[in-house]
Amino acid sequence: MINKSKWIGFIIFISLLSCTENEKQDSTGNNKNEDGDQNESIIGKTLPAWEDGYLDIHAINTGRGESALLILPDGTTMLIDAAGSLISPTAEIPPPPQKPNVNVSPGLTITNYIKKFIKTASNKLNYIMLSHFHPDHMGSYDTDLPLNPSGGFRIGGVTEVGANIAFDKIIDRGYPDYDFPTDMTSDPMMANYIKFIEWAKDSYGATAERFNVGEVGQIVLKQNPLKYSNFQIRNIAANGKVWTGTGTEIRNTLPEGEDLLSANPPENIFSIGLVLSYGKFDYFTAGDLQYNGRSTDYWKDMEAPVAKVVASVDVMKANHHGTANCNGDELLQSLKPNVVVTHTWRDIHPNPETLGRIYNAQSSSKVFTTNLTFDNRQRLGAYLSKIKSTQGHIVVRVEPGGGKYSIYILDDSNQNYKVTQFFGPYESN
Numbered sequence: 001m002i003n004k005s006k007w008i009g010f011i012i013f014i015s016l017l018s019c020t021e022n023e024k025q026d027s028t029g030n031n032k033n034e035d036g037d038q039n040e041s042i043i044g045k046t047l048p049a050w051e052d053g054y055l056d057i058h059a060i061n062t063g064r065g066e067s068a069l070l071i072l073p074d075g076t077t078m079l080i081d082a083a084g085s086l087i088s089p090t091a092e093i094p095p096p097p098q099k100p101n102v103n104v105s106p107g108l109t110i111t112n113y114i115k116k117f118i119k120t121a122s123n124k125l126n127y128i129m130l131s132h133f134h135p136d137h138m139g140s141y142d143t144d145l146p147l148n149p150s151g152g153f154r155i156g157g158v159t160e161v162g163a164n165i166a167f168d169k170i171i172d173r174g175y176p177d178y179d180f181p182t183d184m185t186s187d188p189m190m191a192n193y194i195k196f197i198e199w200a201k202d203s204y205g206a207t208a209e210r211f212n213v214g215e216v217g218q219i220v221l222k223q224n225p226l227k228y229s230n231f232q233i234r235n236i237a238a239n240g241k242v243w244t245g246t247g248t249e250i251r252n253t254l255p256e257g258e259d260l261l262s263a264n265p266p267e268n269i270f271s272i273g274l275v276l277s278y279g280k281f282d283y284f285t286a287g288d289l290q291y292n293g294r295s296t297d298y299w300k301d302m303e304a305p306v307a308k309v310v311a312s313v314d315v316m317k318a319n320h321h322g323t324a325n326c327n328g329d330e331l332l333q334s335l336k337p338n339v340v341v342t343h344t345w346r347d348i349h350p351n352p353e354t355l356g357r358i359y360n361a362q363s364s365s366k367v368f369t370t371n372l373t374f375d376n377r378q379r380l381g382a383y384l385s386k387i388k389s390t391q392g393h394i395v396v397r398v399e400p401g402g403g404k405y406s407i408y409i410l411d412d413s414n415q416n417y418k419v420t421q422f423f424g425p426y427e428s429n
Contacts (some may be wrong), residue, residue, distance in 0.1 A: 042422050047408055049119060052077075053228075053400030056276050057315070059341050061370035061412045062106035062391050065136025065157075066343040068285070068317070069113065073231055074399070075120045075276060076221040078127040079167075080285065082110050083156025083345070084139025090256050093346050096371040099412040100165045107139060107160025112148045112389050112415055113393070114165055125167040126222050130158065131192060131287025132173060132271040138347060141189035151199030159196040166204045170197060171218070173238045173272055180239055180270075181260055200324070213241045214248040219274070230279045230402065237273040237306050239288065240299075245309040253305045266292060268300040268320060275310060279402025280428035282313040284335055288320040291328050303331040310334050312427050314405065315396055316357075318342040322350030322369070331359035338426060339407065341394050342369045347376055355383045366423065368394050368407060389421050403428055 008359065044050075048057050058069040065083025084106040089096050099109060105230035122381070130138050139157015146155050148163050155163050162170075178184040178194065185191060200206040212218050212235055219233040236243050240254035254260055273286030284388045292300035303319070307330040320326035321344050340358055341349050350369060358365050372390035380387075393410040406424030410417045 017425070030252045032236065036253060040391040042408075044418055044420075047395060047410060047417060047419055050117065055281070055396075055398035055405075056117070057283060057396040057398075058117065059118040059343055059370055059421055060110055060175070061099050061315075061343075062095045062109045062347055063371060063395045065134075065345055066131075066229075066287075066321070067106075067110050068130065068343075069277075070111075070115065071118060071156075072221055073228045073388060074221045074225065076127075076220075076222045077114075077118050077120060077125050077361070078129065078219065079114065079125050080129050081131055081137040081163065081221050081287070082107060082128070082158035082345075084103075084160070085136040085345070086140040086156070093348055095345050095347075096373050100414050104415075105156065105160065107157050108220055109166075109415075111161050113417075114161070116415070116417060117193060121224070122166075124163055124326070124378060128158065128162065128167050128170045129219075129272065130170075130172040131285075132267055133184065134267055134288065135189070136289065138189075138193065141192050142325040148196075150203070151196060153192050153199060157191065162196060162200055166201065166396070167206055168204075168211065168222075169198065169207045171211050171272075172211050173211055181265060205334055210329055211238045213238050214250040215245040216248075228278075231275075232277050234275045234277070236275055236310065237271075237289070237302065239270050240292075240302065242302075243309050251305075254299055256400070263293075263297050263300070265300065265330035266290070268292070271302075271319075273335075274315065277402075278398055281325045281398050281405060282311075282428075283315045283316075283317075283396070284310060284337070284359075285312045285317040288308075288321055290320050290326040292325045302327070303328050304328045307331040307334040312336040312429060313338075315339040318354070320348065321345060322354050324351045324353065326359060329356050329357055329361070332357055335367055336362045337394070338346055338362065338429065340365055340367045341396065342367060344369045344371045347373045349376070349381075352379055352380050352383055355380065355386075359383075359386065366407075368409070370412075371396060388423060392420055392422065394416065398428075399425065 044227040056071040061065040064083045064085040067083045070078040127190040179401045215235045241250045268288035268290045271287030273288045276283040291303050295303035366388045368389045389409045391410045395408040398405040404425040409421035
């Protein structure tokens with residue numbers, strides 16, 4: 001006869017052994033399933049604070065464009081874009097609800113978010129970088145916006161963030177002349193932005209620079225660079241110029257003079273693109289880079305020359321919010337991203353064909369979107385169930401050394417930023 005107590009003990013032992021094989025622990029000591037999805041012990045809690053050696057990439061959701069806060073391994077801070085579109089909720093292609101609500105401007109939402117998550121001694125931004133000059137990346141201009149009393153500029157988007165948080169340096173594609181491909185200084189939005197830069201120079205001692213394609217020394221660690229020699233940011237593209245893959249050499253991919261102007265080139269193709277590397281971890285971001293119009297002007301496909309000089313990455317910020325005519329096959333086949341973060345803010349983001357190209361390039365890609373409208377859910381068909389998360393701030397947290405990373409989704413309906421979903425950790429490639 002089998003001893004009942006021994007038999008029960010044997011079953012318990014086998015069950016524990018099975019759990020040990022099928023569960024692992026993430027970097028915070030919490031159990032997770034083998035597939036890396038959903039860590040229940042962190043849900044509903046505050047995101048653990050950034051610590052030295054970690055790399056955080058925050059996709060801040062305002063519902064009105066793109067904004068990303070980077071906290072680099074030594075605590076250096078960088079903001080890429082500052083959404084601030086004043087689009088009407090009843091526009092022909094409507095936006096999702098503004099986050100956290102209509103009473104908090106996009107610029108203030110970004111400001112509050114930054115103040116919550118940067119905990120350096122100075123509590124300032126080391127870098128602000130604008131990928132290109134569109135309202136959903138830098139803020140709209142309107143004479144109804146509040147006026148900064150000391151600078152005489154309207155505050156919204158990047159000017160609102162910069163008026164509330166000190167910064168060391170601002171980088172864009174146009175400084176100091178803002179004359180490519182044509183003179184932009186007479187545009188009210190650009191004139192307001194230029195006035196803001198001059199104010200920041202006087203108020204903070206800030207500096208301003210044009211993005212230098214091909215360089216690895218323009219955006220660097222400022223607190224303890226020697227400790228993290230396996231970190232770098234490579235400037236890949238801007239203004240139609242692309243790194244060649246050799247040293248700091250670049251090449252121009254655009255026609256010149258009247259040949260360029262007569263073709264009415266879209267602002268998006270001038271977007272800044274870069275690759276951030278930390279150990280084995282790589283991240284690609286390139287504003288609204290796209291390939292619109294290549295059927296008549298091949299050079300309008302700015303993704304193609306970029307595709308020739310980039311390699312596979314772990315995380316990619318989707319170009320142009322994942323809409324049509326971006327994230328083409330050639331680029332995706334080069335990047336083969338494991339994770340795609342999509343800053344969606346219109347009813348057409350993301351586009352189902354774009355999702356198809358992402359999954360075709362890497363069938364195991366994990367797509368995360370900051371928003372997803374009701375109508376677009378209906379258009380996505382089978383792709384809808386493949387998207388890992390469809391609402392909230394998205395945080396990519398890379399562990400010290402760059403060997404692993406996890407994804408946290410934060411509640412965007414208020415400013416408590418509680419974790420609503422967790423994914424990972426994933427191995428860097």
